[in-house]
Amino acid sequence: MTPSSNPFRDATRFERRVRPCALVIFGANGDLTKRKLIPALYRLAYEHRLPPGFAVVGNSRTEMTHEQFRDKMREAVLEFTEETPFEEKIWNDLATGLYYDSGDLKDAGCYTRIKARLQEIEHSRQTGGNILFYLSTQPSHYRAVIHGLGVANLAKPGNGAWRRIVVEKPFGHDLASARELDDAIPRVFNEEQVYRIDHYLGKETVQNILAFRFGNSIFEPLWNRNYISSVQITAAESIGVEGRGAYYQEAGALRDMIQNHLLQIMATVAMEPPAAFEAQTVRDERAKLLRSIRPFTHDEVRLNAVAGQYGPCRVGGQALAGFREESGVNPEAQTDTYAAVTFTVDNWRWAGVPFYIRSGKRMTKRVTDIAIRFHSAPHSPFQTGNHDSASWAGPNLLVLRVQPEEGITLRFLSKLPGSGMKLRPVEMDFKYGSSFGMRSPAAYETLLVDALTGDATLYTRRDMVEASWEAVHPIMEVWQNTKKEFPNYEAGSWGPKASDEMLGRRGHSWRVP
Amino acid sequence: MGTTAISPSRILKDLDALWLSLGEEQQHEPPVSGAPGASPVLRACAMTLIAVVDTDDVTVGETLAMLVRSHPSRLIVLTVTSGDAPSLQAGVTAQCWMPFGKRQQICCEQISMSASRVSLQEIPPVIRGLIVPDLPVACWLRGRNLIQTPELDGVIGLADKLIVDSGGVADLSAQIGYISTHEAGARRVCDLAWTRLTRWREAIAQLFDDAVGAERARRLERIRIEYQGAHVPMSAYYLAAWLRHSLARSLKVEIVRVGDFERARVCSVHLAEQATDVSITVTTDRDVQLHAGARDAHTVFPRLSEYELLREELSVLGPDSVYESVIAAVPALLAESEAAPS
Numbered sequence: 001m002t003p004s005s006n007p008f009r010d011a012t013r014f015e016r017r018v019r020p021c022a023l024v025i026f027g028a029n030g031d032l033t034k035r036k037l038i039p040a041l042y043r044l045a046y047e048h049r050l051p052p053g054f055a056v057v058g059n060s061r062t063e064m065t066h067e068q069f070r071d072k073m074r075e076a077v078l079e080f081t082e083e084t085p086f087e088e089k090i091w092n093d094l095a096t097g098l099y100y101d102s103g104d105l106k107d108a109g110c111y112t113r114i115k116a117r118l119q120e121i122e123h124s125r126q127t128g129g130n131i132l133f134y135l136s137t138q139p140s141h142y143r144a145v146i147h148g149l150g151v152a153n154l155a156k157p158g159n160g161a162w163r164r165i166v167v168e169k170p171f172g173h174d175l176a177s178a179r180e181l182d183d184a185i186p187r188v189f190n191e192e193q194v195y196r197i198d199h200y201l202g203k204e205t206v207q208n209i210l211a212f213r214f215g216n217s218i219f220e221p222l223w224n225r226n227y228i229s230s231v232q233i234t235a236a237e238s239i240g241v242e243g244r245g246a247y248y249q250e251a252g253a254l255r256d257m258i259q260n261h262l263l264q265i266m267a268t269v270a271m272e273p274p275a276a277f278e279a280q281t282v283r284d285e286r287a288k289l290l291r292s293i294r295p296f297t298h299d300e301v302r303l304n305a306v307a308g309q310y311g312p313c314r315v316g317g318q319a320l321a322g323f324r325e326e327s328g329v330n331p332e333a334q335t336d337t338y339a340a341v342t343f344t345v346d347n348w349r350w351a352g353v354p355f356y357i358r359s360g361k362r363m364t365k366r367v368t369d370i371a372i373r374f375h376s377a378p379h380s381p382f383q384t385g386n387h388d389s390a391s392w393a394g395p396n397l398l399v400l401r402v403q404p405e406e407g408i409t410l411r412f413l414s415k416l417p418g419s420g421m422k423l424r425p426v427e428m429d430f431k432y433g434s435s436f437g438m439r440s441p442a443a444y445e446t447l448l449v450d451a452l453t454g455d456a457t458l459y460t461r462r463d464m465v466e467a468s469w470e471a472v473h474p475i476m477e478v479w480q481n482t483k484k485e486f487p488n489y490e491a492g493s494w495g496p497k498a499s500d501e502m503l504g505r506r507g508h509s510w511r512v513p
Numbered sequence: 514m515g516t517t518a519i520s521p522s523r524i525l526k527d528l529d530a531l532w533l534s535l536g537e538e539q540q541h542e543p544p545v546s547g548a549p550g551a552s553p554v555l556r557a558c559a560m561t562l563i564a565v566v567d568t569d570d571v572t573v574g575e576t577l578a579m580l581v582r583s584h585p586s587r588l589i590v591l592t593v594t595s596g597d598a599p600s601l602q603a604g605v606t607a608q609c610w611m612p613f614g615k616r617q618q619i620c621c622e623q624i625s626m627s628a629s630r631v632s633l634q635e636i637p638p639v640i641r642g643l644i645v646p647d648l649p650v651a652c653w654l655r656g657r658n659l660i661q662t663p664e665l666d667g668v669i670g671l672a673d674k675l676i677v678d679s680g681g682v683a684d685l686s687a688q689i690g691y692i693s694t695h696e697a698g699a700r701r702v703c704d705l706a707w708t709r710l711t712r713w714r715e716a717i718a719q720l721f722d723d724a725v726g727a728e729r730a731r732r733l734e735r736i737r738i739e740y741q742g743a744h745v746p747m748s749a750y751y752l753a754a755w756l757r758h759s760l761a762r763s764l765k766v767e768i769v770r771v772g773d774f775e776r777a778r779v780c781s782v783h784l785a786e787q788a789t790d791v792s793i794t795v796t797t798d799r800d801v802q803l804h805a806g807a808r809d810a811h812t813v814f815p816r817l818s819e820y821e822l823l824r825e826e827l828s829v830l831g832p833d834s835v836y837e838s839v840i841a842a843v844p845a846l847l848a849e850s851e852a853a854p855s
Contacts, residue, residue, distance in 0.1 A: 007730055007759040008718035010835050013711050013825070020723045048715055051722055052803065052810040089800065089811045126808070128723055160724070429555055 018044070018452040020051040022118055022127045026105065026145050027136035028058025028069070032168065034076035037136065040444040042077045043084050045094045049449065053125035055097040057117055059110070060137075062102060069100035097125060105137065105144045111152035118154070129161030132451055136168055143184045150188035166195045166451050169260050170251070171460075174476060175469040182462045195451045196465060200261040201268070201458040202443030202450075205406040209268050209370075210277070212400070212408065220273070222374070224349045229395065230506075231269060232356045232371040233262050234513050236363035240310070240320070240491070241337070246328035253339040254307070254472055254479070257359035263290060263468040264460065265402070266355055269370055270345060279456040283464065290467035292347045301478040303505070308338030308496040310362040311487030320362065320491045334484055337361045340499040341475065342506070354506055358499065362491035367513045368402040382421050394425065397511070519603040519626065521642025527605040528622050532556065535607060535620060554609075555619045557585030560649045560827070563640060563672065565665060567656035568594045568627075579820040581608050581621040584827045587645045588623040591668065593630060593659060600629045603639075630664055637667035649673045649830050653823065657681070660691060669695060676826055678705040679747035681776050688747060689843050696840070703829070706747045707836055708822045710779075712814045714755065716793050717782065720805045729806070732786035733760060737767045742777025745770075745850075749779050754842035755835065756784070766846065
C-alpha cells in the first residue's frame with residue numbers, strides 16, 4: 001500500500017510521512033551520523049513522521065553493543081539537536097529500533113550479518129523489506145560497500161518492497177574517479193535506486209530559489225542576458241580547517257565547495273523552468289545547465305580561475321595560524337583554501353553573462369548568497385553637474401541569501417526626501433525566518449524524508465555529477481601543474497587580490513556580502 | 514466610552530504617522546549593518562486579520578503578538594463592548610519584535626476598535642477601507658459570546674476565511690448550522706476544534722500506512738469514540754465524520770462518555786474489525802498510547818496553544834476539501850445520535 005492510497009491521508013494538512021522501513025548506516029560511528037543523521041531522525045520522530053516500526057542498523061569497525069550504540073546516539077541527540085526539546089518517551093521509542101553490527105566493510109561476513117539482522121527486523125518490526133542504505137563512510141570504502149551489498153543480494157527488493165542507497169559527497173576526487181564510482185554503482189543498483197546527496201540542495205533557501213523563480217511571473221521575464229549583467233555566488237567561512245587539515249589539504253575549496261555545492265546552486269539559479277516539480281524533470285533541467293557550462297582551455301583557466309591560501313594573521317587581538325601552520329598540514333601545501341572561478345554558460349538565455357563563484361576559508365564572515373546584478377538603466381536623466389546619483393548607487397541588485405539570515409533582498413533606487421532629485425538605494429527585504437516565524441527543517445531532515453519516501457528531486461544524478469566534474473577538470477589540471485605563490489590572502493579578508501583583478505578585467509567587482 | 518466618528522482615512526493617516534515615528538525612533542540607534550539604504554524598521558504584511566473579541570478578553574494580545582511573527586498581518590482588533598449605548602472608538606499601535614541577534618525591528622500595524630453591539634453595523638464600512646489591498650482577509654471570531662451574533666455578519670462578509678472555535682460549544686446542531694451558513698461563495702470557514710484533531714488524524718493515518726494496515730482498513734466495522742466532559746464535544750463528531758468519509762463507508766459509530774474533564778474532549782478512538790483492533794488513547798494530559806494489533810507505541814500530542822492552532826489554520830487559505838466533507842457529514846451523524854435510544 002502506498003501512502004497515497006492510505007484512506008486517512010490528508011495532503012492539505014499532514015506532513016509527508018515515511019512508510020515502514022529500515023535504514024542501514026555505514027559509518028555509524030562517524031561525525032555525520034552523530035551530528036546530522038541521528039538528530040534529524042529524532043526530529044522526524046518528534047514530529048511523528050517516522051512509522052512505528054522504523055529501525056536503524058548502524059555499522060562501523062568499532063565494536064559496540066546495541067545498548068552502547070543507543071547510549072552514544074542518545075548523547076548525540078542531546079548535544080546536536082537544535083530547537084527541539086528532548087522527550088524521553090519519543091527517544092525511547094526511536095531507540096528500541098536502533099541496532100548495531102560492527103564489521104569490516106571488506107569482509108563478506110559483515111553483509112551476511114547485516115542481512116540476517118534486517119530479516120529479523122523485518123519480522124519483528126514489520127518493515128516490509130524496505131531498506132535505505134546510507135554511505136556515510138570514507139569515500140574510499142564506497143565501492144567495497146556497494147560490492148558487498150550486491151554479493152549479499154541486499155540491493156534487490158522482494159515483492160512490493162524497495163531498496164535505495166544514499167551516497168554522501170564527495171563523489172570521487174576528480175572526473176576519472178567519479179566515473180569509476182559511477183561505473184561500479186550500476187553493477188548492483190539501478191540509477192533510480194541511487195540518491196547522491198548534496199545537502200545544499202536540501203536547504204530551504206535553495207529550494208526557495210525554485211519557488212521564487214517559477215512560482216512568480218514577474219522575475220522570470222527578466223531572468224536572462226537582456227537584463228542580468230552578472231551573477232555572483234559566494235560561500236565564505238570565517239573559520240579555518242578546524243582540525244580537518246589532513247583531509248582538507250587533499251580536497252581544497254574547488255573540490256570541497258565549488259565542484260558540488262556551488263555548481264548545484266548555480267544550476268538552480270540558471271536552469272530552465274521544469275515542466276513539473278518532479279525528480280526527473282527538475283534534474284533534467286539542472287543537468288542540462290551543468291552541461292552548458294563552457295569548458296575552459298588551459299589558457300582560459302589562468303584568466304578565469306584564482307586559487308588562494310590563507311596566511312597567518314592577527315584578528316581582534318588573536319593570532320590565527322596560516323593554513324600551512326594548521327595541524328596535519330604539509331608546511332608547503334599547495335592546497336587552495338580559496339577558489340574563485342568565472343563560469344559562462346553556452347545557451348541563449350545566459351550567453352555572455354559571467355557567473356562569478358567564490359568560496360574560501362578564514363574570510364571576513366560566514367555567508368552564502370547569490371547576487372543577481374542587473375544592467376544599469378540605459379539612460380539616467382538624473383545627472384546634476386558631474387554627479388549622477390543613479391550610476392553612483394549602482395544597478396539593481398537581487399540578493400538571494402542562503403545563510404545566515406535566509407531571505408531575499410531587492411535593491412533599487414528611490415528619491416531622497418527633500419528638494420532636488422537625489423537618489424539613494426533602498427532595499428525591499430524578505431526575511432525567511434521572520435516572515436514565516438517557524439522553524440525550517442534542517443537539510444538532512446528534508447533529504448532523509450525524501451530518500452525514505454522515494455523523492456529524488458533534491459538529489460544529484462550521475463550525469464549532473466560528471467558534468468560538474470567536467471566543468472572544474474581543466475582548472476584542477478592547471479593548478480596541479482602550477483606552483484602557486486601561497487599564502488596570498490590574509491585571514492579575515494575577502495580573498496586574494498588576483499580574485500578582484502579577475503572581475504576587474506570584465507569591469508566588475510566583488511560585492512561585499 | 515463615548516461615540517467618536519471613526520473613518521478609514523483618519524486611521525490610515527494615524528498609521529502613516531506611526532510609521533514615521535517608528536522610523537524616527539530608530540534613526541537615533543546605531544546604523545543597521547548591511548548595504549546602504551537598509552531600513553531600521555521592516556514593515557511586514559501578508560494579510561489582513563480581523564480579530565473579534567469580547568470586552569473582557571485580556572489574553573488575545575499575547576496570541577496576536579505571537580501570530581504576526583508567523584503570519585505578518587495588518588491586525589484589526591474589534592472589541593465588542595457590553596452595554597446598550599452606542600459607542601465607537603479606534604486607535605493604532607504597532608506590534609514590533611527584534612529577531613534574536615538582529616538589529617532591525619520587524620513591525621506589523623494594529624488597529625484597535627471597540628464598538629457596542631448596537632454600533633456594530635457601522636463597523637463594516639470602516640474595516641472595508643482598512644483592508645490591505647490584494648491580500649487575503651481572515652476573520653477570527655474569538656469571543657465565546659459572539660457566535661450567532663447577526664450584527665457581525667457584515668464584518669464576516671469582508672473575510673475570505675472565517676475562524677471559529679467549537680471547543681466548549683454544547684449546542685452542536687446550532688453550531689454546525691452557523692458554520693454551514695457562513696461557508697458561502699469563496700469564503701471558507703474553519704474551526705479550531707477541527708485543527709486540534711490534526712495530530713489525532715495523523716496518528717490514525719500512520720497506523721494504516723503499511724500493507725497490514727491497508728488490509729485492516731478494508732475490514733473495519735466499528736468506530737468507538739470516548740470523550741470526557743459534560744457534553745459531547747464537536748471534535749467527537751468531526752472525528753467520526755472524518756473516519757466515515759475517509760473509508761467511504763457508513764460504519765457503526767458509538768460516541769461514549771467515559772469521565773469528567775473541565776472542557777469536553779475526545780480521549781480515545783477505537784477502530785475495530787473482527788480479528789484485531791486499533792486504538793489511540795490519551796493516557797495522561799499529552800502522552801498517547803497507539804495500539805494496532807500486536808504492536809504498541811507511544812507518542813506525544815504537543816499541547817497546542819491558540820497561537821499554534823491559528824498558525825496552522827492561516828497556512829491553509831485555500832479550500833480544505835476534507836473539512837468541507839466533514840462539515841457536510843456531521844448533521845447526519847447528529848441526527849443518528851438523536852434517533853439512537855439513550
